[in-house]
Amino acid sequence: MRKYMTPGILVSALLLIAGLVAWGATQVVGQKLFGATNAVPWNILLSNYAFLALAASGLCLTVAISSITGNEPLKRVAPLALVLSIASLLGGMMNTFSELGNPLRIIYVILSPNWSSPISLIFFVYMLYLPLLCVELWMLLKNRQEYKSLVTGLALVIGLTAPTVLGTIFAQSSGRPLLAGFAMSVYYLLTAMPAGLALLMLALMLIRGTGAESMESVKAAGRWLAMTLPFLLAALIWKAATLPAGSLESIATFADGFLGRSFWGLAPAIAIGLPFLLLLSKYGERTGILAASAAFILGGSFIARHTELIVGQLVPASPLIKSGSYLPSTADVVIVLGWLGLAALLFQVGIRALGLEQAPAAGSRKAA
Amino acid sequence: MGYGMLIDLRKCSACQSCAINCKVENNVPVGTFWREITMVTEGSFPNLKSLPVNMACQHCDNAPCVNVCPVTATYKREDGIVVQDYDKCVGCKYCMVACPYEARSFNWEKPFKDGHPTYLNPDVPVRPKHVVEKCTFCVHRADAGKPGPACVEACPTRALVFGDIDDPTSEIAKLIKSTGATVLHPEFGTKPRVYFVGLPASLGGGK
Numbered sequence: 001m002r003k004y005m006t007p008g009i010l011v012s013a014l015l016l017i018a019g020l021v022a023w024g025a026t027q028v029v030g031q032k033l034f035g036a037t038n039a040v041p042w043n044i045l046l047s048n049y050a051f052l053a054l055a056a057s058g059l060c061l062t063v064a065i066s067s068i069t070g071n072e073p074l075k076r077v078a079p080l081a082l083v084l085s086i087a088s089l090l091g092g093m094m095n096t097f098s099e100l101g102n103p104l105r106i107i108y109v110i111l112s113p114n115w116s117s118p119i120s121l122i123f124f125v126y127m128l129y130l131p132l133l134c135v136e137l138w139m140l141l142k143n144r145q146e147y148k149s150l151v152t153g154l155a156l157v158i159g160l161t162a163p164t165v166l167g168t169i170f171a172q173s174s175g176r177p178l179l180a181g182f183a184m185s186v187y188y189l190l191t192a193m194p195a196g197l198a199l200l201m202l203a204l205m206l207i208r209g210t211g212a213e214s215m216e217s218v219k220a221a222g223r224w225l226a227m228t229l230p231f232l233l234a235a236l237i238w239k240a241a242t243l244p245a246g247s248l249e250s251i252a253t254f255a256d257g258f259l260g261r262s263f264w265g266l267a268p269a270i271a272i273g274l275p276f277l278l279l280l281s282k283y284g285e286r287t288g289i290l291a292a293s294a295a296f297i298l299g300g301s302f303i304a305r306h307t308e309l310i311v312g313q314l315v316p317a318s319p320l321i322k323s324g325s326y327l328p329s330t331a332d333v334v335i336v337l338g339w340l341g342l343a344a345l346l347f348q349v350g351i352r353a354l355g356l357e358q359a360p361a362a363g364s365r366k367a368a
Numbered sequence: 369m370g371y372g373m374l375i376d377l378r379k380c381s382a383c384q385s386c387a388i389n390c391k392v393e394n395n396v397p398v399g400t401f402w403r404e405i406t407m408v409t410e411g412s413f414p415n416l417k418s419l420p421v422n423m424a425c426q427h428c429d430n431a432p433c434v435n436v437c438p439v440t441a442t443y444k445r446e447d448g449i450v451v452q453d454y455d456k457c458v459g460c461k462y463c464m465v466a467c468p469y470e471a472r473s474f475n476w477e478k479p480f481k482d483g484h485p486t487y488l489n490p491d492v493p494v495r496p497k498h499v500v501e502k503c504t505f506c507v508h509r510a511d512a513g514k515p516g517p518a519c520v521e522a523c524p525t526r527a528l529v530f531g532d533i534d535d536p537t538s539e540i541a542k543l544i545k546s547t548g549a550t551v552l553h554p555e556f557g558t559k560p561r562v563y564f565v566g567l568p569a570s571l572g573g574g575k
Contacts, residue, residue, distance in 0.1 A: 113439075114435075320423055
């Protein structure tokens with residue numbers, strides 16, 4: 001029991017408790033405690049959901065691709081990556097669950113699903129995804145080889161499907177050029193891997209330290225990260241290039257202020273440009289640079305998810321539409337911190353329960 | 369058979385009677401409007417023109433809200449009216465994000481917190497907190513055989529006309545044809561069942 005009494009677990013638990021209290025308050029008093037309005041109905045909970053769910057998919061893809069390509073340093077950390085993926089996914093799902101006005105009515109997705117709705121689709125994708133991650137983790141821990149190829153293949157397919165469908169949720173927003181269109185799905189798909197790799201790198205350094213064993217995996221993840229960032233930049237350029245004629249200018253005007261500047265400048269610089277330059281530099285494999293790159297990507301991804309979702313909800317095309325504004329309320333922030341705390345708590349408890357907090361001994365590594 | 373509405377902006381005096389009668393008829397909560405008059409300014413200084421545009425749910429045939437609702441709480445009736453099942457609405461607000469006309473409102477708190485005041489219309493349910501609501505073309509009146517929505521009844525200049533737009537012999541169908549009425553933002557591809565006469569070009573009207 002003592003191994004669970006760590007400062008990280010206690011802080012995560014406290015955040016979770018605070019988040020649960022704030023969520024309870026929104027259910028009793030009403031979602032007027034949110035900072036959202038009718039013009040901007042989705043709040044920071046939705047952007048935090050996208051942030052965590054994309055990172056979870058990135059981790060799932062990292063495990064599947066490292067298995068297929070035989071990348072040993074990353075294969076070694078696959079169980080830890082899967083625990084992190086499961087924890088992130090559950091934390092992400094709780095964000096969207098607590099954003100629902102009537103969460104228990106989610107049962108109607110099963111009783112009367114609407115197959116044209118991406119939310120229905122993602123619900124069923126997650127119903128497959130979560131058990132599959134658990135099965136994959138169990139097989140890795142037990143070193144079961146029977147259906148390894150099948151499970152890895154399925155994980156790869158689901159890991160690619162989940163961010164694509166997540167992008168489709170926002171892509172079906174008529175009259176909102178920043179979100180609408182199939183480029184959103186591609187953009188989200190290519191966002192997943194960098195977010196997952198960055199999360200894995202930081203988690204490894206925090207949990208297993210910066211010894212040679214741990215850093216070998218971190219460096220391997222860093223190399224993959226440097227490879228995936230140009231694809232993400234290309235997807236962002238593609239997203240901007242496929243915006244309907246005139247909408248780029250109208251969005252820029254409409255989303256003036258911090259969010260507008262953040263979307264067009266700050267987020268791409270922090271989440272893509274800066275870490276890419278750092279990783280390609282001659283100091284790219286130093287511990288501090290790897291940690292800073294991963295932190296920039298995660299911070300930039302959080303800002304990017306938030307700004308694109310908030311700015312994206314505005315309708316710039318019509319003079320009829322009232323301009324909206326959104327500032328996260330105290331309840332919004334506390335709930336988001338609570339679900340981040342849940343993800344951190346599940347991860348820390350999970351790796352301790354499964355004995356993954358230390359790198360496997362050399363003998364057991366060879367056996368695996 | 370498919371209900372629709374024609375709004376002649378040339379006749380609209382922006383008196384807000386339609387918006388107020390709608391609120392009273394449908395027990396619309398304080399701070400929420402199912403129907404609103406929005407003033408749109410056209411032209412450039414000094415040749416400016418201010419035009420009242422009557423906004424509410426457009427009851428689209430290709431309704432994005434119906435397409436995205438994960439639990440089919442929003443659906444289209446056979447008579448063309450888009451309605452909301454308040455007992456099923458999960459409160460995800462996806463329909464609000466999907467609607468390009470921003471015609472939907474969310475009950476962020478319990479409406480009419482002072483219980484069930486006597487001034488409320490007993491024919492229309494008071495919606496609970498955390499559900500999405502919007503114009504229903506006064507579906508309760510249509511089902512009871514009344515002539516049209518409350519907004520149409522209230523309009524002093526007869527700027528609003530309601531009827532079966534799918535029947536070419538109906539008054540509204542003839543008016544749509546003869547006036548060259550257009551829909552709001554046809555580029556959205558939503559196929560609205562609300563037509564406008566005198567709509568500015570910036571909103572989808574003719575030059």
